[in-house]
Amino acid sequence: MAAKTPLADLCDAIVDCPHSTPAWTDRGVIVLRNQNIRAGRLDLSEPSFTDEEHYIERTRRASPIAGDLVITREAPMGEVCMIPSNLRCCLGQRMVLLRPNCGRVEPRYLLYALQSSEVQHEIGVNEGTGSTVSNLRIPLLESLPIPTAPLPEQRAIAHILGTLDDKIELNRRMNEMLEAMARALFKSWFVDFDPVRAKMNHPSTSGRGAGGEGRAGGEGHHCSSHAYPPTELRDFARALRNNQTNAEHLMWRMLRDRRIAGAKFRRQHPVPPYVLDFYCYELKLAIELDGGQHGEPTGRERDRQRDAALSERGITVLRFWNNEVLNETEAVLEQIYRTVTERVSPSPQTPLPAGEGLCGLPKEIVDLFPDSFEESELGEIPKGWEVRGLDEIARFLNGLALQKCPPTGNRSLPVIKIAQLRAGNVHGADRASADLNPEYVVDDGDVLFSWSGSLECVMWAGGKGALNQHLFKVTSTEFPKWFYYLWIHEHLPAFQHIAAGKATTMGHIQRHHLSDAKVVVPPHRVLDASNKALAPIVAQMSRRCVESRILAALRDALLPKLISGELRVRDAKHFATSALGEASGVQA
Numbered sequence: 334m335a336a337k338t339p340l341a342d343l344c345d346a347i348v349d350c351p352h353s354t355p356a357w358t359d360r361g362v363i364v365l366r367n368q369n370i371r372a373g374r375l376d377l378s379e380p381s382f383t384d385e386e387h388y389i390e391r392t393r394r395a396s397p398i399a400g401d402l403v404i405t406r407e408a409p410m411g412e413v414c415m416i417p418s419n420l421r422c423c424l425g426q427r428m429v430l431l432r433p434n435c436g437r438v439e440p441r442y443l444l445y446a447l448q449s450s451e452v453q454h455e456i457g458v459n460e461g462t463g464s465t466v467s468n469l470r471i472p473l474l475e476s477l478p479i480p481t482a483p484l485p486e487q488r489a490i491a492h493i494l495g496t497l498d499d500k501i502e503l504n505r506r507m508n509e510m511l512e513a514m515a516r517a518l519f520k521s522w523f524v525d526f527d528p529v530r531a532k533m534n535h536p537s538t539s540g541r542g543a544g545g546e547g548r549a550g551g552e553g554h555h556c557s558s559h560a561y562p563p564t565e566l567r568d569f570a571r572a573l574r575n576n577q578t579n580a581e582h583l584m585w586r587m588l589r590d591r592r593i594a595g596a597k598f599r600r601q602h603p604v605p606p607y608v609l610d611f612y613c614y615e616l617k618l619a620i621e622l623d624g625g626q627h628g629e630p631t632g633r634e635r636d637r638q639r640d641a642a643l644s645e646r647g648i649t650v651l652r653f654w655n656n657e658v659l660n661e662t663e664a665v666l667e668q669i670y671r672t673v674t675e676r677v678s679p680s681p682q683t684p685l686p687a688g689e690g691l692c693g694l695p696k697e698i699v700d701l702f703p704d705s706f707e708e709s710e711l712g713e714i715p716k717g718w719e720v721r722g723l724d725e726i727a728r729f730l731n732g733l734a735l736q737k738c739p740p741t742g743n744r745s746l747p748v749i750k751i752a753q754l755r756a757g758n759v760h761g762a763d764r765a766s767a768d769l770n771p772e773y774v775v776d777d778g779d780v781l782f783s784w785s786g787s788l789e790c791v792m793w794a795g796g797k798g799a800l801n802q803h804l805f806k807v808t809s810t811e812f813p814k815w816f817y818y819l820w821i822h823e824h825l826p827a828f829q830h831i832a833a834g835k836a837t838t839m840g841h842i843q844r845h846h847l848s849d850a851k852v853v854v855p856p857h858r859v860l861d862a863s864n865k866a867l868a869p870i871v872a873q874m875s876r877r878c879v880e881s882r883i884l885a886a887l888r889d890a891l892l893p894k895l896i897s898g899e900l901r902v903r904d905a906k907h908f909a910t911s912a913l914g915e916a917s918g919v920q921a
Contacts, residue, residue, distance in 0.1 A: 785841035794878030
């Protein structure tokens, strides 16, 4: 049994949030809100901001720094997260800042201890006296008993659980990147028809390489930016590569191995007297990621001078904020993709290398796209393609009223409702009979679409379950999964707008909206070729989601046993190592 220590004795500071509503702005300094803190993680996919003046006002008592913890006081109560490095932020309302004393407690251990069922129970029975919601008052928080162990053991426990969480987080970020890649490719090929437009603009190439001098700005177009850099600059670039920020790390995963339309990027590339974050020599395209210091007047002026100097050498610079890369990955990737494909598309006087196609696509794929448009009910579409309703490319099976199908005997399935769809798991779900028509059984990898409430479309990875009403299970015998999944997402904003207009009922769409949502369908030879590029991306996304579910289940099982001392560290290490190996081999 682990010893118990009051939380106040483990912290250098416990600081309540300002009891005032922040002054909201469109940009500026991030304000943490309760909805940003879930399951031990800080989620800034939908950030809120305030200006510099109000940031200073809200951090008079303490400014959050890396390693601090933030715990919510109410609505909901007891959610906790850790402040990452390189995040400038302030607290919103209904939350408390905890600054661990590193001589007494390992910060990440404290993060896990606060999430343990033992401590969460203590939080629950110490509910405050707020008139409308439960409230975790500061005196109760300070006296909260935390299971503690010697520091070396705390670090070992934090390492075990942290290794699982780090893998889950890596999977999440990788899936964001993979989905952004898939959506960018899909939009380019099937919505914007970029290959068709490129062939129309360059009829002499028709996607055929002439074996000439290479791409524009490629071989034969050397400039001073490729001069051999001084030793000091190369050493500095090497140091930067070894100390990447989170945003740089994610960006490199998106750019490496010619993943963006075949463009080869280098990271931390010296162009004397500068080191560019990412650089494609063939396209003379630089990508720079900026932190908060670039928003200061001196930083903006320095960037302007730098961009002007690079422009004189023929180098174009794309700039993104770090938080844009981390939180708006799809938009960032789409802008990079469009810029790359525009610069890759050659002029008629610049022949393509043998085997290369337009828009960075292989020649054999480009040749499948037509070189002209024809009129349709949607306007111009590629010649030979057709328009169909969304419900003509896939079957939308509505779920059952599963309260009428109670469990029988010892066999049952968790009921997948909108809440489970949003959470991505079946924790606390109702149970239904396992003797359902197989059509209404959901498996990992199935596409689910909630047509009421919060309209969302996901590839399910929460394990086998039963399909409840208000959810569609989407399948097709004619088209690949990625095709109807990405077309649903293309129409999702319009569906959400329709649902938002249902003022008197719970927002929803109807069957005819699926028919009204039109999609453009290419010939099967184009689909088959595109499937080679997009199907592996979608399959990897599904596999990573399932892997994360397995790892999260192990983490949740180990956490209370490690914190309470019921399970020894060396045994937990064995379980974690074994599970990481098994999860890596899972097939979705």
